Amino acid sequence: MIRVENLTKTYGKKNNTFRALSNVSFDIPDGASVAIVGKSGSGKSTLMHAMSGLDRPEEGKVIIDGTDILTLRNKTVDRFRSEKIGFIFQAFFIQANETTYDNVALPLEIGGINGRERKRRVEEALRTVELDDKLKQKAGNLSGGQKQRLAIARAIVNKPSIIFADEPTGNLDSTTGAVIEDLLFKLNKQEGSTLIVVTHDHDLAKRCDMQIYVKDGEVERIDTKKGRK
Amino acid sequence: MKTVDIANRARRSLRNAKARTILTSLAIGVGAFTIAVSLAAGEGARQYADKLIGANVNPQVLFIVEDSALFDGGFQQPALQEYNPDATTTGNGATITQLTQADVDELAERDDLEFVTPTYQPQVTYITFGGVDKKFSADVATYDPTIMMESSVGTLPELGEQLADDAIVLPDSFGDILIEQNVIETKDELIGMKVTMTASKPSASLSSEEIQQAFMSGGQAAVVALASGETREFGFEVVGLSKQSATALTGTTSMQIAASKARAISEFTTEGTSSYQKYLGVTALATEGNDPEVVKAELIEEGYGVQSARDLQAVIFTIVNTLQGIVLGFGVVALIASVFGIINTQYISVLERTREIGLMKALGMRGRSVSRLFQFEAAWIGFLGGLIGSGIAITAGTLLNPWITEVLDLGEGNSILIFQPIPIVLMIIGLIIIAMIAGWFPARKAAKLDPIEALRTE
Ligand SMILES: Nc1ncnc2c1ncn2[C@@H]1O[C@H](COP(=O)(O)OP(=O)(O)O)[C@@H](O)[C@H]1O
Numbered sequence: 080m081i082r083v084e085n086l087t088k089t090y091g092k093k094n095n096t097f098r099a100l101s102n103v104s105f106d107i108p109d110g111a112s113v114a115i116v117g118k119s120g121s122g123k124s125t126l127m128h129a130m131s132g133l134d135r136p137e138e139g140k141v142i143i144d145g146t147d148i149l150t151l152r153n154k155t156v157d158r159f160r161s162e163k164i165g166f167i168f169q170a171f172f173i174q175a176n177e178t179t180y181d182n183v184a185l186p187l188e189i190g191g192i193n194g195r196e197r198k199r200r201v202e203e204a205l206r207t208v209e210l211d212d213k214l215k216q217k218a219g220n221l222s223g224g225q226k227q228r229l230a231i232a233r234a235i236v237n238k239p240s241i242i243f244a245d246e247p248t249g250n251l252d253s254t255t256g257a258v259i260e261d262l263l264f265k266l267n268k269q270e271g272s273t274l275i276v277v278t279h280d281h282d283l284a285k286r287c288d289m290q291i292y293v294k295d296g297e298v299e300r301i302d303t304k305k306g307r308k
Numbered sequence: 309m310k311t312v313d314i315a316n317r318a319r320r321s322l323r324n325a326k327a328r329t330i331l332t333s334l335a336i337g338v339g340a341f342t343i344a345v346s347l348a349a350g351e352g353a354r355q356y357a358d359k360l361i362g363a364n365v366n367p368q369v370l371f372i373v374e375d376s377a378l379f380d381g382g383f384q385q386p387a388l389q390e391y392n393p394d395a396t397t398t399g400n401g402a403t404i405t406q407l408t409q410a411d412v413d414e415l416a417e418r419d420d421l422e423f424v425t426p427t428y429q430p431q432v433t434y435i436t437f438g439g440v441d442k443k444f445s446a447d448v449a450t451y452d453p454t455i456m457m458e459s460s461v462g463t464l465p466e467l468g469e470q471l472a473d474d475a476i477v478l479p480d481s482f483g484d485i486l487i488e489q490n491v492i493e494t495k496d497e498l499i500g501m502k503v504t505m506t507a508s509k510p511s512a513s514l515s516s517e518e519i520q521q522a523f524m525s526g527g528q529a530a531v532v533a534l535a536s537g538e539t540r541e542f543g544f545e546v547v548g549l550s551k552q553s554a555t556a557l558t559g560t561t562s563m564q565i566a567a568s569k570a571r572a573i574s575e576f577t578t579e580g581t582s583s584y585q586k587y588l589g590v591t592a593l594a595t596e597g598n599d600p601e602v603v604k605a606e607l608i609e610e611g612y613g614v615q616s617a618r619d620l621q622a623v624i625f626t627i628v629n630t631l632q633g634i635v636l637g638f639g640v641v642a643l644i645a646s647v648f649g650i651i652n653t654q655y656i657s658v659l660e661r662t663r664e665i666g667l668m669k670a671l672g673m674r675g676r677s678v679s680r681l682f683q684f685e686a687a688w689i690g691f692l693g694g695l696i697g698s699g700i701a702i703t704a705g706t707l708l709n710p711w712i713t714e715v716l717d718l719g720e721g722n723s724i725l726i727f728q729p730i731p732i733v734l735m736i737i738g739l740i741i742i743a744m745i746a747g748w749f750p751a752r753k754a755a756k757l758d759p760i761e762a763l764r765t766e
C-alpha cells in the first residue's frame with residue numbers, strides 16, 4: 080500500500096516561490112489501478128516524481144510498504160526505483176540507437192541481474208508486449224505504438240510492484256492508444272502490480288479503480304469504483 | 309551496475325556515433341603516432357649505437373688520463389693558470405696535464421690491466437711504397453689489438469695479438485688510391501710490399517755561436533742542414549688491408565703500425581722537446597675477471613681520470629635520449645591538444661544524451677555508474693587512438709625502414725625504427741588513462757544530472 084501524507088512541494092527561492100503541491104494526502108491499495116487526473120500544469124508529474132522517489136519534496140511523507148521513501152539515503156532510493164518501480168513516459172524515452180533487446184535489458188543491468196536469467200526475462204517481457212520478433216531491431220526504427228510497447232516491456236522486465244505511466248497515450252493516435260491502454264490494464268490484472276497513470280484523458284481515467292483529481296497542486300477530489308470519497 | 313555492462317554500453321554508444329568517435333580518436337592518434345615513432349627511433353638508435361660500440365670498443369677497455377679535465381674539454385678551467393711543464397694544450401684551448409713515462413710504467417705493472425698502450429702520436433713527413441719515388445702523406449696510428457678487424461686482402465693478427473714490429477696494415481681504400489696513382493696494379497701486390505716512413509726531428513733552437521761555427525766549417529749549406537734537423541727512415545712490410553664495415557668507427561683512414569714502432573717514431577720526433585715521453589692518455593684493458601668499473605674506480609681514487617666503454621655508451625645514449633625527448637615532446641603537445649578534444653566531444657555527448665542519462669538515472673542507475681559509462685567511452689577513445697596511432701606508425705615504419713637504412717647507409721640488417729611491444733602497450737595504457745582523466749569532467753556533469761530536469765518534455 081502507498082500512503083501519501085501532507086505532501087508539499089515548493090519551487091523557487093525566497094520571495095519567488097511556487098507551490099506545485101500543497102498538503103496532498105491519499106492512500107492507494109496494492110494492485111489498484113489509479114489515475115491522477117488534472118489539467119496541464121496542475122502538478123500531476125510533480126506528484127508522480129515524489130511518489131516514485133525521483134524527487135524529494137520538503138514536507139510530507141510517501142510511505143511505501145511501511146517505509147517513508149523520502150527519508151532514505153540516495154543509494155537506497157536508487158535501488159528502490161530499480162527494484163520496485165517501472166516507468167512509462169509520454170515521449171517513450173527509449174534509446175533509439177540500441178536494439179529492442181538492449182533497451183529492455185537496461186533495468187536488469189542496473190539491477191545487476193546477469194546471464195541466462197537476464198536473457199530469459201528480456202525475452203519474456205518482449206513476448207508479453209508482442210515484440211519478440213523484433214529482438215535485434217534498432218529501437219529507433221519502430222513505430223510509435225511499438226516504441227511505447229517497448230517502453231512497457233522495459234517497465235515490466237524487473238517485475239516492479241508499482242508502474243508509473245505519465246501520459247502513456249499522449250503521443251499516440253486513438254487506435255494505438257487503446258492497444259496500449261488494454262495492455263497496461265491487462266498487466267495490472269495479471270501481474271498484480273499497482274498501476275498509476277498520469278493523464279488528462281477522462282475516458283482513460285474512468286477505466287481505473289481510482290481517480291485522484293488534482294487542481295493547482297491540491298487534491299480536488301478522489302473517486303473510487305465503490306463511490307466518491 | 310556491472311563493469312562489463314557499462315563497458316559494453318560505452319562501446320555501443322561510441323559505435324553509434326562512428327564519425328565523432330573516429331575523429332576524436334584520430335586526434336589522439338596523432339600524438340600516439342609521434343610517441344610510437346620516437347620510442348621506436350630511440351630504441352633503434354640505441355641498438356645501433358650499441359652495435360657500433362660493441363663492434364668497435366672492447367667492453368673491458370679503459371681510457372686513462374692524468375687530468376680528467378680532458379673529458380669535459382677543460383671548460384671548467386680558469387683562464388689563467390700556473391705554468392706546468394707536463395701540460396699540453398688541446399684543440400679547444402684547454403690546458404691538460406699529460407701522463408709521463410713513469411705513470412705509464414706504473415700502470416703497466418698493475419695486474420688488473422693489460423695492453424697498456426699510451427696514445428703515441430707518430431708523425432711522419434712522408435711515406436713511400438715499394439721503392440717507388442712518389443711521396444705520400446697519411447695518418448699513422450697504433451694498431452689496436454683489442455678490436456677484431458676484418459681484412460680484405462692479407463691476414464691480420466688474432467684478436468688480442470699486436471702486429472709484428474715491422475708489420476703495417478693499410479686501410480682498404482689506400483689500395484684504390486695506390487692503383488689510381490700507378491704505384492700498383494692490383495691490391496694483392498701490396499702484401500709483402502715495403503713501406504718506408506720518413507720522420508724528421510725539428511731543429512733545436514740554434515744559438516748564434518752554433519750558426520757561426522757551421523758557417524765557418526761548411527758555409528751556407530751547412531747552416532741549412534743544421535737548421536732543417538735530422539731525418540730517419542722507418543721500414544715496414546704490408547701484412548694486410550683492413551676492410552671497412554658499416555659499423556666500424558676506427559681503422560678506416562689511418563695506416564696502422566705496432567705500438568713499439570709508434571713509440572719509436574714519436575720518441576724520435578719529440579726527443580729533446582717538452583713533449584718527449586708525455587702522453588695525453590693511455591688505453592688499457594681490465595684483465596679478464598676484473599670488472600672495468602671497479603678498476604676504473606680504483607684508478608680514479610689514485611688520481612687518474614678514467615673512462616670506460618660504458619661511459620662512451622652513456623655519452624651516445626645521452627645524445628640519443630635528448631633527441632628522442634624532443635620528438636616525444638611534440639607527441640605530448642599533440643596529446644595535450646587531443647585532451648581538449650576529448651573533453652569537448654564528451655561534453656557535447658553529455659548534452660546530446662541528456663534524455664538517455666535522465667532515463668538511466670530514473671531507472672535507478674547510480675551517479676557513479678553514469679560517470680563510469682562516460683569514462684569508459686573516453687577510455688575506448690583513448691584505446692582506439694592509441695591503436696590507430698601505433699598501427700600507422702608500425703606500418704609506416706616497417707615499410708620505410710629498408711629505405712631509411714639505405715639512405716643513412718646504416719649497413720645491412722640495421723633498422724632505425726624498432727617497435728617493441730611493451731613500450732607500445734604501456735603507451736596505449738597511458739593514453740587510456742589520459743583519456744579517462746580528460747573524460748572525468750564531462751562524466752561528472754553526466755553523473756550530477758537531475759533526472760527530472762533531464763526528462764522534462766515541455
Ligand atoms: N523545476 C521547476 N521550477 C519551477 N517550477 C516548476 C518546475 N517544475 C515544475 N514546475 C511547475 O510546477 C507546476 C506543476 O508541474 P507538473 O507537475 O509538471 O504539471 P503537470 O500536471 O502538467 O504534469 C507547473 O506550473 C510547472 O510550471
Ligand SMILES: [Mg+2]
Pocket residue numbers: 123124
Ligand atoms: Mg506532466
